Amino acid sequence: MDAAPDLMNKIVSLCKRRGFVFQSSEIYGGLKSSYDYGPLGVELKRNIAQEWWRNMVYERDNVVGIDASIMMHTDVWKASGHLASFSDPLVDCKNCKERFRADKAPKHEPGTMMKYVQGGKAKGEVLEKPVGECGYVCPHCGSPDLSDEREFRCMFRTTMGPVDPLGDFVEEVHGQDLSKEEFKKKLAAYSEQSAAYLRPETAQAMFVQFLNVQQTTSAKVPFGIAQQGKSFRNEIIVEHFIFRSCEFEQMEMEFFCEPGTEDEWLTYWKNERMDWYKAYANNPEKFRLRAHEADELAHYSSACYDIEYEYPWGWDELEGVASRTDYDLKKHAEASGTKLSYFDPNKVDPKTNKKGWRYVPYVIEPAAGLTRTLLCYLLDAYQEESSVDAKGKEKTRVVLKLHPKLAPFKAAILPLVKKDGQPEKAKEISKKFRDLGVNVSCDENQSIGKRYAKHDEIGTPFCITVDNETLENGSVTVRDRDTTEQQRVSIDEAISLVQAKLSR
Numbered sequence: 001m002d003a004a005p006d007l008m009n010k011i012v013s014l015c016k017r018r019g020f021v022f023q024s025s026e027i028y029g030g031l032k033s034s035y036d037y038g039p040l041g042v043e044l045k046r047n048i049a050q051e052w053w054r055n056m057v058y059e060r061d062n063v064v065g066i067d068a069s070i071m072m073h074t075d076v077w078k079a080s081g082h083l084a085s086f087s088d089p090l091v092d093c094k095n096c097k098e099r100f101r102a103d104k105a106p107k108h109e110p111g112t113m114m115k116y117v118q119g120g121k122a123k124g125e126v127l128e129k130p131v132g133e134c135g136y137v138c139p140h141c142g143s144p145d146l147s148d149e150r151e152f153r154c155m156f157r158t159t160m161g162p163v164d165p166l167g168d169f170v171e172e173v174h175g176q177d178l179s180k181e182e183f184k185k186k187l188a189a190y191s192e193q194s195a196a197y198l199r200p201e202t203a204q205a206m207f208v209q210f211l212n213v214q215q216t217t218s219a220k221v222p223f224g225i226a227q228q229g230k231s232f233r234n235e236i237i238v239e240h241f242i243f244r245s246c247e248f249e250q251m252e253m254e255f256f257c258e259p260g261t262e263d264e265w266l267t268y269w270k271n272e273r274m275d276w277y278k279a280y281a282n283n284p285e286k287f288r289l290r291a292h293e294a295d296e297l298a299h300y301s302s303a304c305y306d307i308e309y310e311y312p313w314g315w316d317e318l319e320g321v322a323s324r325t326d327y328d329l330k331k332h333a334e335a336s337g338t339k340l341s342y343f344d345p346n347k348v349d350p351k352t353n354k355k356g357w358r359y360v361p362y363v364i365e366p367a368a369g370l371t372r373t374l375l376c377y378l379l380d381a382y383q384e385e386s387s388v389d390a391k392g393k394e395k396t397r398v399v400l401k402l403h404p405k406l407a408p409f410k411a412a413i414l415p416l417v418k419k420d421g422q423p424e425k426a427k428e429i430s431k432k433f434r435d436l437g438v439n440v441s442c443d444e445n446q447s448i449g450k451r452y453a454k455h456d457e458i459g460t461p462f463c464i465t466v467d468n469e470t471l472e473n474g475s476v477t478v479r480d481r482d483t484t485e486q487q488r489v490s491i492d493e494a495i496s497l498v499q500a501k502l503s504r
């Protein structure tokens, strides 16, 4: 059996069983591609976001954060090009009827003869046809028998304002004899009046607030603005659980630098970002950098790297690190009439050869998906370990080897029995951890074996067991999630052990 879908199925099932990720609106049959992060998922997501923020903002003098609104002025999206072009070319396969993104389809030289099964079924009549001018085939059945590409609007539109413009529209057109085209035009005009869009990326706010941030913080180029938050894309294809969904979270940073230094900074940031991912991974070799080919680059981008992860279905994107030139600031300056530039009094202007240079900064953008990173670390952490117990029976231990900094709980405090003052002692120890800001689970239900198994499966790095000896001499057993080894130490030593894993 192919291990790939198997691993994804195991992750999806673990996410639901243990409370990492649930299907949205599940009791109503679920909403396609919408997910709710449960009690453990929200912790894991926050921990990843917190580690990113620490690395990108707190540990640097030249990066600051913002938290912008999800809905922005419609002109922002016109200037950025999203309203006109934030669309994916969409194609229908005439053979198997699947709809797919043209830019993601397998490429073949036009004219190459392709064999495919009628209807895209497992067995059946084999047909043959040459690849068309488009140079790709259906990713599902391999057929080159395709529809033309169509544009698909990827931004979610809503209306802003207390009055629904549709009422006025109905008033105006009611009783009029309009052609289909006239009707469409009028409807579009009405809906445009009050249209607002949910952001498809967090990046634009950093460009639009460039001046406010630079002036209020007196930042000197090079400097960066970072942001985390929700983004929304009306994706044609939602796939692989939370890998691609319509509502997701991003962690992006726009790094403004002097023209001419962008290559240097691109190299710096692609390496920084790779190091960041690897620092929390069990399998760092599953992360790689891939430089974009010239024909993959967005028209405003001078170079781009994807940080890719080897998912169960193969290598795919995790983050894009792009050199965006001065395109975005120039576009917003042009459209808003506000000068978005930077003056360096100490630099010589290459045009005038005089001291004092005003320029539009170039931008390097590391753009990561928070929810996609969460999936990555779940895949990276999932392990099944087989062993034989004392009775010679084979058993499997499922363990989520999450980095302690990412783990939802850093330790589980477990009274061996629910009596003899053990639960109270466990609560006392939990409080010590919580007073130090360490999230622990105080868990007294089920047998100790079942509790160990549960905490292995949710990635808790340590189980600290309270027993009669704890009440006698203040010692506890600390069980290591990864080795399952146990040691008897004092409560203070147990706290230090956990803290040591959380410090850098």
Ligand code: ATP
Residues within 6 Å of the ligand: 201, 233, 235, 242, 243, 244, 245, 246, 247, 248, 249, 250, 317, 318, 319, 320, 367, 368, 369, 370, 371, 372, 373
């Ligand atoms: P893809 O090629 O996978 O559609 P993209 O190149 O459109 O991604 P960017 O616009 O560069 O993605 O967004 C930056 C990051 O945001 C991506 O690398 C990914 O981690 C995340 N991301 C983008 N779209 C989605 C989505 N629909 N669901 C989850 N995460 C996403």
